[in-house]
Amino acid sequence: xxxxxxxxxxxxxxxxxxxxxxxxxxxxxxxxxxxxxxxxxxxxxxxxxxxxxxxxxxxxxxxxxxxxxxxxxxxxxxxxxxxxxxxxxxxxxxxxxxxxxxxxxxxxxxxxxxxxxxxxxxxxxxxxxxxxxxxxxxxxxxxxxxxxxxxxxxxxxxxxxxxxxxxxxxxxxxxxxxxxxxxxxxxxxxxx
Numbered sequence: 001x002x003x004x005x006x007x008x009x010x011x012x013x014x015x016x017x018x019x020x021x022x023x024x025x026x027x028x029x030x031x032x033x034x035x036x037x038x039x040x041x042x043x044x045x046x047x048x049x050x051x052x053x054x055x056x057x058x059x060x061x062x063x064x065x066x067x068x069x070x071x072x073x074x075x076x077x078x079x080x081x082x083x084x085x086x087x088x089x090x091x092x093x094x095x096x097x098x099x100x101x102x103x104x105x106x107x108x109x110x111x112x113x114x115x116x117x118x119x120x121x122x123x124x125x126x127x128x129x130x131x132x133x134x135x136x137x138x139x140x141x142x143x144x145x146x147x148x149x150x151x152x153x154x155x156x157x158x159x160x161x162x163x164x165x166x167x168x169x170x171x172x173x174x175x176x177x178x179x180x181x182x183x184x185x186x187x188x189x190x191x192x
Contacts, residue, residue: 030178034159037173037181038151045117053117054110058174061184063108065172069188070100113183117171160187 037056044052074096106112150164157175172185 026178033179034151034153034161034173034181036179038149038161041117041183042149045114048114048118050110050114053114056181056183057110057113058176058182058184059108061174061182062113062186063104065185066104066108067100069186070104071097073188158185 041053041056044056074093107116148164149161151159151161153159154172159173159181160170161173162170167189169189170187171183172187173181174184176182
């Protein structure tokens with residue numbers, strides 16, 4: 001009976017060790033999962049695969065985030081008496097809000113998100129005729145080879161991905177389950 005008791009204790013220790021290792025492995029892989037998603041996004045961007053990039057994006061959440069950021073940037077710092085001094089301010093704001101929806105919907109498309117990720121910057125309706133020629137002249141890999149991203153947890157289910165070498169805003173990933181992340185928000189760059 002003494003030998004049987006030792007066998008049960010050994011088996012119990014092995015089970016406890018296996019459970020502890022499994023829990024540690026689960027925690028480490030869950031914590032590292034946004035880096036894996038970043039790696040997958042960078043691969044899709046390098047191949048210019050808009051469909052693959054789109055699989056990593058929560059478009060309704062991203063559109064809502066972009067619209068909220070654009071509206072907030074339009075409002076700017078509150079100045080006392082600004083609205084009462086200008087009777088057309090409310091009309092201008094209403095007109096601008098009517099224009100935001102189609103612009104954001106066009107920018108937050110698979111091709112638009114691919115372009116933002118490729119540039120490493122968050123810009124809505126940034127392209128113009130002058131810039132298009134310059135972008136075509138540059139080698140396709142010029143910006144991507146130099147781009148390094150910093151990833152930082154903001155909470156358990158939210159991480160920010162930003163270019164490490166400049167303030168171009170941040171892409172916000174939201175957790176979907178233990179290991180899956182989707183691009184579902186942005187933080188536009190600060191303007192002074």
